[in-house]
Amino acid sequence: MDMRTQVNTALKQAMKDKAASRLSTLRLINAAIKDKDIAARGSGDGEEGGVSDADVLDILGRMTKQRKESARAYEEGGRLDLAEREREEIAVIEEFLPRQLNESEVEVAIGKAINETGASSIRDMGKVMGALKARYTGQIDFGKVGPKVKDRLCTSGNC
Structure with missing residues (x-):
């Protein structure tokens, strides 16, 4: 199963489970993938079926990095509630990333x-x-x- 299908399956399951924060994060992932599709189509680089799994992994990696930086900034600013929200999003995104090497x-x-x-x-x-x-x-x-x-x-x- 390709990455896009995995995200869409998880999105549907989150809707059924009424998991609002998970659903929100999965929608962000889906939107980022669609944005990349549109950008690839515009430049003529897009594949027939959209972005590749490698592109999706790149998107997920960037999203994780952004959220880690945001969480650190929120902690430094004393906004622990927002830092925790960023960590929850990181956990959802990392479900789709391969295991990190030690x-x-x-x-x-x-x-x-x-x-x-x-x-x-x-x-x-x-x-x-x-x-x-x-x-x-x-x-x-x-x-x-x-x-x-x-x-x-x-x-x-x-x-």
């Missing part, structure tokens, strides 16, 4: 990507990151992985 799994993935691409210096970082993104989209925080890849490539003495 630190040791990330290190193994970096090692595999370096070996597969034949990377030997920092100039090959783009190849390594491309390989990781192709295989682990939605499972790795690439903002945190970039410095690890750089360190790994620099330890080979080519920085």
Whole structure:
């Protein structure tokens, strides 16, 4: 079942269950997917059936990141009720994301990507990151992985 179908199925179930906050979040997800569909159609990049699952994972990842930043800002501002609402939305969004890799799994993935691409210096970082993104989209925080890849490539003495 593709990502769009999973979201729509969950949306229908939330309507039946009368789960208002869950329904609200699922509608936001659906709206973001439809916005991406429209943007892709306008630029001629859209697939026949709409955005791909990789695009949906990207959308969900951005939505999660935005809500984490908002929750942190609300906590700093003393608005714990709004921070809790953001965390509830994060929980709903993360149901559709693949399991995040732990630190040791990330290190193994970096090692595999370096070996597969034949990377030997920092100039090959783009190849390594491309390989990781192709295989682990939605499972790795690439903002945190970039410095690890750089360190790994620099330890080979080519920085």
